[in-house]
Amino acid sequence: MSDNAKRGGRGGRGGFRGDRGGDRGGRGGGRGGNQSRGDSQSGQGGGHLRGGYQSRGGDQARGGGPPRGGGGFRGGPSVDMAVRGDNPDNTPPETGGVYLRDKPILAPDASVTNAENTLVQQTKGKIIDGMPGRTGYGTKGRVIVLRTNYFQLQTAFETNNPEAPLYRYDVDITGDVSRPKRRRLLSQIVADARFNGVSVATDGARIIVTTAKIELGSWATGDSMLLADPSATSPDATGTVPAHVQAARARNTIRFKVDYITSYTLSQMISYLRSTSATAIYDARGDLIQLLNIIMCKRPSTIGDVTAVAGNKFYPNQVHPGKKYMALGGGLTALRGYYSSVRPAVSRILLNLNVSTGAFYNNDSIITLISQSGKGSLSLQEAFIRMLKVEVSYKPSKGDAFTKVKTIIGFAPGPDKKALKRKRFGNSKETRFSYTDASTGKVIDTSVFDYFRTHHGITLAQPDRPVLNVGTRADPQYVPQELCKVLPGQRYGRLLSGDQTTNMLAFAARYPNKNAQSIVDEGLRLMGLQHPDINLQALTVQPFGFSVKTEMLTVPGRILPTPQVKYGKATVNVRNGSWNCDKQTFVRAARFANWAALKLDIGNTPAMVESPNPENLRERDMKNAPGTIDELARYLRNYGIIMGTYGGLGSRRLLETTIENRDANDKILIEIFEFQKKKGCNMLFIVLAKVDKWLYARIKVFGDTKYGIHTICAVGSKLQKGKNQGMYMGNLALKFNIKGGGVNHTVPGAMIAPMDEKTMLMGIDVTHPSPGSSAGAPSIACVVASEDHFLCQWPGSIRKQKGKQEMVGEERRDGDMVNGLVEMVIERLRHWQKKHSNALPAKIIVYRDGVSEGQYALVLEKELPSFETAFKQLYGAQQKWPKMAIIVVGKRHHTRFYPTKQEDADYNERAPDRSSWNCIPGTVVDRGITGRTYHEFYLQAHQGLQGTARSAHYVVIKDDLKFTADALEQLTHNLCYLFSRATKAVSVVPPAYYADILAERGRAYLFTTLQEDHGVSEGSVVPGGGDEWDGSVHPDLRNSTWYV
Known part of the structure; x- marks a missing residue:
């Protein structure tokens, strides 16, 4: 398995990975603090751990490919939806294009732009709710207009109509009652006669929202209710109720109390959002947004054949007549649904609606x-x-x-x-x-x-x-x-197999115009906002005092200038975020004193073809094994890599990699590494017979943590394939050079003030146990940092910490409280010192991955003090500390952008069938849908090859460096061209990307604990699991970029 291969699931991040942007399950939560967006129902992604598969709906993300759209509902006007997915009706393949290509392009709302321009003059240079205010809006690049999957809410206040307050009630339930029972109870409560003539909605957990105040009666002091059970046994002829039925009724009689909390008016929210004062306050905005989310989700939540996941994702399930589905294999089905989130923006309230894809159990016996x-x-x-x-x-x-x-x-x-x-x-x-x-x-x-x-x-x-x-x-x-x-509609929350992941990606990836059409047609219909025959909103949201416009918003965007990419002798041509490094030499060549190759057979499957058969078309273009390794060495030397003493091509055979054989295979691997260590090998190239996640993980455990030997893995069938062999060898050369301390390429002018050569870049990420992981499984926290101005080498530090803990900080280790983040920051700073004649960096820019909107304040509260502790130890007095910026990188959001013109889309006239129709690399959006006061922007730096590309979302939560909007956007864009493991721009800034890769490597070190579900009971032991990893890396590799 090439190290470039997909590495399986991460934490609960889903069972697939490609080139950036895969799904982590949702993040959940509002922003917190007084400036909270108030999206407490959903935040950026619905509030899951990073578990199972929950795609955002046909996203290019980390290599995904094209989704199809779905929706519909029952219980109202009939909905005509063609069944799609397995293509049962032989519908033709979908084609790409510009969404609403022949329709007029509505200009972005000028009143919103004017309000933004006025407001930013108030936020510049201020700290608002503990975070830096927006300093301005970007101006660099070619200006374009984009559509986005947001729809404007229009309140009665905005249309000069009378408005009624929204009343909130909380249901306090006695005892430990399960979520399904809570939902049943809340459903029965809102069906009570007390609510006759009143519009009412509930989240099914605690909150009830109404359009009129109700008389609570006995509910105010406490009451009980028997949950309805259609299968309950009736009394017999004598009127006797069986004892087991009496016991069931007792279990299903729930005591509760209902409290009136307060009332809200939408006019107060609109007035706040329209205010051009940075100090404007509306304390109830988060609570009101929560109620709007509950109201918005009422319709799909009450449809029997629609499955609700995390409160704001809705999937027409297997018995829905309009389901969109595909068989994944292994007892699972992919279903297409929709994600919904109400969000505040400048001058208006918006609905974010997106396609979502999930894996569900088949509803069979x-x-x-x-x-x-x-x-x-x-x-x-x-x-x-x-x-x-x-x-x-x-x-x-x-x-x-x-x-x-x-x-x-x-x-x-x-x-x-x-x-x-x-x-x-x-x-x-x-x-x-x-x-x-x-x-x-x-x-x-x-x-x-x-x-x-x-x-x-x-x-x-x-x-x-x-x-x-x-x-x-x-x-x-x-x-x-x-x-x-x-029962139908039960989500599968664990990691998918390789084949299931492939099928899921094939189902999920769709052209952006098709996704957009599905959102407007089927998504709005599922949410009860649009129907061709009736005014459906009159039944759903209008009784609560607002309506939703059914046209997608347009927002201003810009396409930033493409950076130059330079190798050792020449500047290469960059097109659509990609370039070719063939016939180039690296900027700084790596040097390996001793290296070796190993052919690792598995059972009866050989790793490499030894004797090409001229009569076999598949084998005709393959070289024999020694010749293939010689060819690899030639490629490496052509790129300038200095390959020292070659220890030859070895050959070993493992047993089949079953669980029962793991201990025996571990012994063979130990013998291999012991032998190579004694020979002084510092780079071992291993050719595998086939892709095997467990074997790959064990090779990395022994190489990285036990013996300090760099390893690169490749599958023999790919290595020996004549077609595209040069490209494959070139990709391997990129990794050889990084691991050996080299510099692959540079981007002239990448550093934009205030960044300079005394600036260290850092990336931080945390990965969590996935559903099905061992009990007590840890999370893994990582810090990577640049070591010089080339920005190619990113040594990292890694720690285990308490499972499901997102913030990096104090933990108990060997009976003592230890701050893992302080340790890791000090390790990175000391390494910088060694590279810079004992000088420490004067500036530090941190890109923090894996943080939801509701956790921004936590980063400042929990993690920033760890940096300050490290600074105090190394710099001394506070006036000597480095200036610091912290930028949160979000990938789990549901915001999508769609080109409005062909010239603004990724379209290849010479190869239309290979056009993705996504936005062009370098597309940036920082206004129209962003918040009122914070410095934030969306950047799509990469080329989305399949499906609907997802931009990365950047939010500045600390800024001593005083970045302008143009400087930070262009810097971040430039950095995306400095990911050394690829010859293309990546979708997420490299510090965050490298931290993500390092976290994934940590998951490999704990493969059985974090990536497998054997159905074992707590405390059971699975052989060869790697659970003995203590969280450290071998000293010989610790200060290299060993993990790429």
């Missing part, structure tokens, strides 16, 4: 689903179906057959619990339980098989299958698998 999953062991099967909701259908001893919804806790435990060697799971004949016979009062011990045959007249057809526990661990309830069917 549980037996069919388990078979589809392909999970070989019972442990993996149990992990796959755990917490799934199923319909259990059978005929009770008395009465008619019924269906009841239950949640799978797992398989029933096996017999002989105390035996050393026992079956872990029990089938229907082995699983026994006791019950009290209603007629005799006797306690009867029976098996599940006998119970269903005796009481329900059901002779199980597959009695050897493990029984399902649909109760709890402490109080189990057992049902056979063959009586259960999976």
